[in-house]
Structure formats: C-alpha cells, structure tokens
Amino acid sequence: MPLRLLAVQDNFKVQESDAIRVSSQDLKHITRELFQKAGVPQEDAVIAAEVIVMADLRGVDSHGVSNMLQVYLERYSDGSQNPEPQWHIQRERTASANIDGDRGLGIILAPKAMEIAINKARENGVGVVTMANSGHLGMAAYHAMMALPHDMIGMCLTATSPSVLPTFGRIPRLGTNPIAIAAPAKFCRPWVFDMATSVVPVNKVRNVKRIGSMLPGGTIADAEGSPLMEPAFVPDDFNLLPLGTHRDGGSHKGYGLAVAVDILCSVLAGSDYGITADRSNYRHYFAAYNIDAFSDVEAFKQRMDHFIMDLKKTPPAQGHDKVLVAGDPEWQAFDDRSVNGIPLHYEVVAWLRQICFQYGVQTNI
Incomplete structure (x- = not known):
C-alpha cells in the first residue's frame, strides 16, 4: 500500500513535513479581523473565529481555516451571505422554535439557535430549534457540545447543498448532512459523535487533493456515479457516496440517514429540501435534552463513565492497539494543538498571508 495512501487513511491529515504550526490565538485574531473587514460586526466576528478555529484545534481540518475561511469570505464578497442578518423567530412554542436566518452565516447563527434550545430545555426538559435561510455552520459538534456545561445532551443536524448520490443514483440529490451528538460524563471526557452521512465530507476530499494523496477505494464515485473501488488520486470530476458506498455495503442506510436529516432540518422547518x-x-436542527428531566444527573454521568470505560476495555482485534470511542481522536488533537499549535499546509499559510495583505490585516504568521 502506498505510503501516501496510509497517510490519507489516518484522518486525512496534512503531513507534518508540509505543515507550519500556528497558535490558535494567532489564528483566532486573524480570522476575527478578516470577518470584520468583510462587514461582520465585532461580536459576531468573535463567534465566527471561535467556531472555525475550534474545528482546527479538534483536528477537524475539513471544517477549519484551511477549507472554509476562504469560502466564507467569498460568500460575503459575492453577496450570497448577509454579514448583518436580521434573523428572527417565525414560529415558537414552549419547547420549540423555527428561525429564519436572513442569509446569515451558520457558524455565527447556530450558537445563538443552540442557546435558545438550551434555555427551552432548562424550562421544559427538551428544546428543539430549526433554522432555514442560513449558511454553513461549520463543525456540527461545536454546537452540540454547547449543551455539555449545562448537564444536557446536545444534538445538531445540518442539511447542505446536494453533493451526494442516492443509492443507485447518478446525480447528487443530498448533502453530506452531518449528525452530531454530545453527552457529558463524570470523569471521562464527554462522548462527542460527529459524522457525515456520506463516506467522507467533500472538504476532506479537497484536503486530499491539496496534499497530493490517494483516496482509499470506495470513497467517491466518478462523474457517472460509479464507485471508484481502487485507491486513486482525486479526479477533477467526482461525486460523493452515501455511507456504505454501495447497496451491498449498506449505502441505503447512509442514504436513509441523509434523507432523515433533510426532513428534520428542511421539511419540518417549512423550507425547501x-x-x-x-x-x-x-438548513439546521438543534436539540438539547435536560438530563435532570429524565434521570438523576450524577447517576447519568457515572453510568456514562462505566459505558465509555467498558467500551474501551474491549479486547482489540489483531493489528489494533485499542478500542476508541467517539471524540477520542479529536480530544487527542485538541491536547496536542492547544500546546504545539495548529498544523496548516504551507499553501494555506501562504494564502492567509496574501488575504491578510489584501484586507489590510496585520499578521505575524
């Protein structure tokens, strides 16, 4: 197996030899200033910088500065994103709300929507908020994790533009439509699950193309919808596949999950799918579940500790060192990058320097 392919399978990360380490504080400063130069109010720019850099800190490079900052700035520049949205609740009940985002960027509006869900859960046990007419919300886990300090389980779903083929389909009909759930524990770190309903999100494919690596077989399909079952470099024209790759591998399950996300985020919110x-x-969906409304909080956290540890005690299969649980790789990345800086591909650093010069933002990276 080619060495480059092995690197890709290891979370699609940039090679350390191609990386420049940048501190999270420097990256937040640059990002915040760039958002403000794009017309975003200071308070919202702080939120945006926090969300996007947290993705980098947790090793979710596909939703961090490397892939998304340029996209966000371009959307402000071409007018498709509103830097000062007059978002509003258009329908509300005691435990639910539906928001019109007025074309505001999701990484800024999603934390505000999740706060509403948390406040409703505090009073009612459960809080659910839908939002349409918004933009990309970044790493879905960020918003789900907002519930953790409140002794709540958080959930975030988001329905994106079509890039994924339905099973047996030739034309993309669904987004990558991620699902994120976060649950607190007592002594163990929180269980944080964040997955696309496609085999991989498109930004991971872009990362692989940037670093010149090969994709494992079964990751994407060609332009005609046929899965590429052998390792290959990323072609110019490709389609994403639902989780499972093909029918025999269970792609109908990934396909069904993607549809379910679109129902909850879009159809339920009265929006186009x-x-x-x-x-x-x-389109987005946020939910908070107040643990105290269902069971004793301390008992829940202790039970989560036991559950997590029992999973980790599972004897590993041959060729593997240990069993992980959702969130483990991200916590490991967070520990490393908080101390040693965030590894950015040298081409990304060059772009950051260029865009900072273009926008008149000072930088020392």
Missing part, C-alpha cells in the same frame, strides 16, 4: 433549495440556503 436539498434538491429544490438554493445552494446558499443551509
């Missing part, structure tokens, strides 16, 4: 929605219209 992925096939019919404007490509700049992202």
